[in-house]
Amino acid sequence: DAGVIQSPRHEVTEMGQEVTLRCKPISGHDYLFWYRQTMMRGLELLIYFNNNVPIDDSGMPEDRFSAKMPNASFSTLKIQPSEPRDSAVYFCASSLTESTDTQYFGPGTRLTVL
Amino acid sequence: GENVEQHPSTLSVQEGDSAVIKCTYSDSASNYFPWYKQELGKRPQLIIDIRSNVGEKKDQRIAVTLNKTAKHFSLHITETQPEDSAVYFCAATVGGGADGLTFGKGTHLIIQP
Numbered sequence A: 001d002a003g004v005i006q007s008p009r010h011e012v013t014e015m016g017q018e019v020t021l022r023c024k025p026i027s028g029h030d031y032l033f034w035y036r037q038t039m040m041r042g043l044e045l046l047i048y049f050n051n052n053v054p055i056d057d058s059g060m061p062e063d064r065f066s067a068k069m070p071n072a073s074f075s076t077l078k079i080q081p082s083e084p085r086d087s088a089v090y091f092c093a094s095s096l097t098e099s100t101d102t103q104y105f106g107p108g109t110r111l112t113v114l
Numbered sequence B: 001g002e003n004v005e006q007h008p009s010t011l012s013v014q015e016g017d018s019a020v021i022k023c024t025y026s027d028s029a030s031n032y033f034p035w036y037k038q039e040l041g042k043r044p045q046l047i048i049d050i051r052s053n054v055g056e057k058k059d060q061r062i063a064v065t066l067n068k069t070a071k072h073f074s075l076h077i078t079e080t081q082p083e084d085s086a087v088y089f090c091a092a093t094v095g096g097g098a099d100g101l102t103f104g105k106g107t108h109l110i111i112q113p
Helices: none
Strands: A006-007 A012-014 A019-022 A031-038 A042-050 A053-056 A065-071 A074-079 A088-097 A109-113 B006-008 B010-014 B019-025 B032-038 B045-051 B058-059 B062-067 B072-077 B087-094 B107-113
Touching: A006 A088, A006 A109, A012 A019, A019 A088, A019 A109, A031 A074, A042 A065, A042 A074, A053 A065, A074 A088, B006 B087, B010 B019, B019 B087, B019 B107, B045 B058, B045 B062, B072 B087
Parallel strands: A012 A109, B010 B107
Antiparallel strands: A006 A019, A019 A074, A031 A042, A031 A088, A042 A053, A065 A074, A088 A109, B006 B019, B019 B072, B032 B045, B032 B087, B058 B062, B062 B072, B087 B107
């Protein structure tokens, strides 16, 4: 298996632009998580899905952030409009079921908002 | 919600010595405690984990201990090697793979040759 796949790996955009980050979880995994990593705040959970349904989005910073999972093999995290403080590495992770524990992380997307 | 504190933020040890990283958590309902290693520019990777029904777990040079009463858990690395240099994160969650992880702020482990 290729593991969790994220695209793009790097994104540089201007303030005010829309940004879309993409994630393909490991095949067969029921849970998908979006995390954000910054030097100041560390690794933070933004939102997670179970069987394509959002379960907890309390970590989403504000209405500019939205996430979808239209099917079991694809999720997007969108920021509109983007701001410089959104600059971070965004990780997607997936896990098999509630009875197994390991969350496998993707390579991350490094977002820079100028 | 859960809060995880991790210490120290930086740890420098001589190659071959042991390293210990400590974490405390606030939610007594938390029952799963993974440790992740992150090398510069790479993704976090699970190195060991423990569930609350176990007090200690070992995997070669790595061990994790859990004290549920005190709500703290620790990572122990023995016979440290240069490739152990990285940032280590502890985390806690109630639901294991079915719940989001709350991470500590990380420990930068430096192995001195």
